[in-house]
Amino acid sequence: xxxxxxxxxxxxxxxxxxxxxxxxxxxxxxxxxxxxxxxxxxxxxxxxxxxxxxxxxxxxxxxxxxxxxxxxxxxxxxxxxxxxxxxxxxxxxxxxxxxxxxxxxxxxxxxxxxxxxxxxxxxxxxxxxxxxxxxxxxxxxxxxxxxxxxxxxxxxxxxxxxxxxxxxxxxxxxxxxxxxxxxxxxxxxxxxxxxxxxxxxxxxxxxxxxxxxxxxxxxxxxxxxxxxxxxxxxxxxxxxxxxxxxxxxxxxxxxxxxxxxxxxxxxxxxxxxxxxxxxxxxxxxxxxxxxxxxxxxxxxxxxxxxxxxxxxxxxxxxxxxxxxxxxxxxxxxxxxxxxxxxxxxxxxxxxxxxxxxxxxxxxxxxxxxxxxxxxxxxxxxxxxxxxxxxxxxxxxxxxxxxxxxxxxxxxxxxxxxxxxxxxxxxxxxxxxxxxxxxx
Numbered sequence: 001x002x003x004x005x006x007x008x009x010x011x012x013x014x015x016x017x018x019x020x021x022x023x024x025x026x027x028x029x030x031x032x033x034x035x036x037x038x039x040x041x042x043x044x045x046x047x048x049x050x051x052x053x054x055x056x057x058x059x060x061x062x063x064x065x066x067x068x069x070x071x072x073x074x075x076x077x078x079x080x081x082x083x084x085x086x087x088x089x090x091x092x093x094x095x096x097x098x099x100x101x102x103x104x105x106x107x108x109x110x111x112x113x114x115x116x117x118x119x120x121x122x123x124x125x126x127x128x129x130x131x132x133x134x135x136x137x138x139x140x141x142x143x144x145x146x147x148x149x150x151x152x153x154x155x156x157x158x159x160x161x162x163x164x165x166x167x168x169x170x171x172x173x174x175x176x177x178x179x180x181x182x183x184x185x186x187x188x189x190x191x192x193x194x195x196x197x198x199x200x201x202x203x204x205x206x207x208x209x210x211x212x213x214x215x216x217x218x219x220x221x222x223x224x225x226x227x228x229x230x231x232x233x234x235x236x237x238x239x240x241x242x243x244x245x246x247x248x249x250x251x252x253x254x255x256x257x258x259x260x261x262x263x264x265x266x267x268x269x270x271x272x273x274x275x276x277x278x279x280x281x282x283x284x285x286x287x288x289x290x291x292x293x294x295x296x297x298x299x300x301x302x303x304x305x306x307x308x309x310x311x312x313x314x315x316x317x318x319x320x321x322x323x324x325x326x327x328x329x330x331x332x333x334x335x336x337x338x339x340x341x342x343x344x345x346x347x348x349x350x351x352x353x354x355x356x357x358x359x360x361x362x363x364x365x366x367x368x369x370x371x372x373x374x375x376x377x378x379x380x381x382x383x384x385x386x387x388x389x390x391x392x393x394x395x396x397x398x399x400x401x402x403x404x405x406x407x408x409x410x411x412x413x414x415x416x417x418x419x420x421x422x423x424x425x426x427x428x429x430x431x432x433x434x435x436x437x438x439x
Contacts (some may be wrong), residue, residue, distance in 0.1 A: 006273075007250055010315065027095070029249050030066070031170070031237060031252060032219075033050075033216075034048070034050075034052055034054075034072070034253060035165075035174065035217070036050070036072060036074045036086055036105075037052070037054070037070070037072055037088065038176065038178075038200060039125065039161040039165060039174045039176045039200070039202075040086070040103075040105045040107060040125030040126060040127040040161050040162070040176065041107050041123040041124055041125030041161045041163035041164050041165040041396070042084065042107070042125065042165055042173065042174070042178070043074040043083060043084040043085060043086035043105045043106070043107035043125055043146045043415065044075055044076035044077065044081060044084015044086070044107055044109070044162075045081075045107065045109060045167075046074075046120075047167065048075075049073070049074065049076070050072075050073070050075070051071070051072070051073045052070075052071070052072045052073075053069075053070070053071050054069070054070045054071075054072070055067075055069045055070075056068040058070075064093075064094075064095045064096070065094075065290075066092075066094040066095075067092075067093050067094075068090065068092045068093075069090065069091045070088060070089065070090040070091075071086050071088070071089050071090075072086065072087070072088045073090075074086030074087075074105065074228060077313075079273055080111075081107065081109060081111075082107075083106070083107070083108055084106070084107040084108075084110055084125075085104075085105060085106055085111065086103075086104075086105035086127075087101050087103065087104055087105065088102065088103040088104065088105070088127075089101075090102075092095050095137075096135060096136050096137065096139070096185060096431075097133070097134070097135055098134045098136070098138075099131055099132065099133040099134065100131070100132050100134075101129055101130055101131035101132065102129070102130055103126065103129045103161070104128050104438070105125060105126065105127040106125070106126055107123055107124065107125035108121045108123070108124050109121055109122070109124075110123070110124075115236060118169065119168065119169055120167070120168050120169075121166070121167045122164070122165075122166050123164065123165040123166070124163070124164050125161075125162070125163040125164070125165070126160060126161070126162055127160060127161040127163075127165075128158070128160050129158065129159045129160065129161065130156065130158055131156065131157055131158075131159070132154060132155070132156040133154065133155050133156070133157075134152060134153070134154050135152070135153040135154075136152050137151045137152065138151070138152060144383070154432070155256070158181070159179050159180065159181045160181055160394075161176060161177065161178045161179070161180060162176065162180050163175065163176035163177070164176075165405060170205050170206040171204075171205045172203065172204055173201075173202065173203035173204075173214055174200070174201070174202045174203070175199075175200070175201050176197075176199075176200040176201075177197065177199055177200075178197070178199075178200065179196060179197050179198060179419050180197065180235075192337075195222070195226045195304065196220060196224050196225065196226045196227065197226065198223070198224050198225070199222070199223045199224075199225070200220060200221070200222055200231030201220070201221045202217070202218060202219060202220035202221070202233075203217025203218065203219060204217060204235070205218075208239075210241070211241050212240075213238060213239065213240055213241075214238070214239035214241075214243060215236070215237070215238055215239075216235075216236070216237040216238075216250075217235065217236050218235045218236075218237075218238070219232060219233060219234050219235065220233040220235070221233075222231070222361055229256065229339065230256070230257040231254060231255060231256040231257065231321065232254070232255055232257070232418040233252055233253070233254050234252070234253045234254075234255075235250060235251070235252045235253075236250060236251050236252075237249070237250035249409070269295055269438055280326075283434070286392050294386065303330060303337070306367075306371070307328055307329070307330060309365060309367060309370065309371070310328055310364070310367045311327045311328055313358060313362075313363035313366040313367055314326055314328060314359060314363035315327055317359040317363050317399060318355070318356065318359040318364055320394065320398065320399060321355050321358075321359055321391050321395065321399070322355060322391070324343060324344065325343070325344045326341055326343050326344075326356055326360075327341070327342060328340070328341055328360075329341075329342060331432045332339070336388040341356065341360065350408045355395070357381070358379075358381055358395055361379045361381070362399060362400070362403055362405070362407075363380065364403065365377075365379070365405050366403060369404065377404060377405045377406060378405055378406040378407070378408060379405055379406075379407050379408065380408045380410075381407065381408065381409050381410075382410055392417050393417050395407075396409075408427070
């Protein structure tokens with residue numbers, strides 16, 4: 001391997017896989033000569049400076065699907081390549097949650113030998129990371145007790161990565177502790193931990209014919225301390241020397257040994273309990289909403305059915321009074337359900353509105369009888385004198401007489417139609433001399 005610094009490399013890559021969601025994901029594309037992205041000790045260790053843009057997109061066509069973009073840069077600071085620096089910027093979004101961050105890296109390389117044939121180098125690296133997490137609740141419509149709808153919640157944290165690498169001849173190995181500092185992100189709850197410490201160990205070697213085929217088997221083991229998760233990558237790269245340069249291809253297989261286990265201190269058990277409780281509550285609320293929706297639909301049907309029965313009496317009585325039909329209808333607005341009375345032919349005047357009220361009251365008596373509802377068997381009508389004499393006569397002589405109720409009118413004697421026998425219909429007469437309760 002030639003570590004002579006000579007030029008910068010600009011690369012655009014599409015990574016299909018990554019591991020974990022806390023901080024910067026552990027990319028699978030480290031095999032494409034991008035070890036610095038996961039091992040801080042590799043900053044400035046190559047024979048050139050490197051700028052790399054890496055993107056990951058899942059579930060194309062799905063709104064708010066997970067996506068991650070990074071830009072990384074690393075180079076040696078001096079001609080001998082003793083010191084190296086690097087920087088990583090990343091943007092990660094997954095649904096309503098997103099995070100942005102930056103890492104600054106310094107690496108120191110101890111060279112026991114720097115030749116191409118007898119390479120012997122020990123490297124140390126440290127990355128300082130600043131990450132800001134955001135929970136966007138402005139468009140959240142589901143139920144989650146930990147998400148405040150309509151509010152954007154943010155939390156930031158600081159952490160460091162430590163790493164060491166060793167190269168000897170064609171053999172290499174790396175060991176890195178990511179998220180070395182134990183701290184929590186209080187974005188959802190006070191028990192969550194977003195930057196779990198993760199241990200990475202990778203090793204490999206290159207062998208074969210330099211002028212024909214080279215083989216590079218390697219592995220990387222990952223271990224998450226808090227959840228006890230373990231995974232391993234098994235990799236194989238093959239290099240082919242051609243006239244115009246070197247062509248390579250590779251295979252990688254990642255295997256997770258087990259699922260997350262929960263710590264004995266109870267913090268993760270509590271988190272799991274809260275999550276399961278949230279799921280149960282969410283399901284119960286969904287079931288209740290479905291039941292309410294079904295109830296509303298059933299209620300709407302019931303209301304329309306009863307309005308239809310009521311209109312049978314309402315329209316008949318109003319037609320008998322005015323030779324036109326009034327109907328009752330329901331309209332939904334921002335306040336709920338509103339009942340509206342309309343005339344099929346025209347807009348009734350003041351006199352007709354009083355007759356309309358009388359027709360409505362009498363129609364309800366008939367409707368209540370049909371529906372076997374409890375109701376008062378009398379109607380008190382005021383200012384009936386605004387109704388035309390013909391309609392008063394029809395109301396008292398033809399309509400009220402066929403309905404099981406007592407119809408009470410307060411009317412001045414001079415406004416009473418002449419064809420109505422006052423003595424027959426009179427209940428009480430009031431005057432200046434004969435006052436109610438003598439008042």
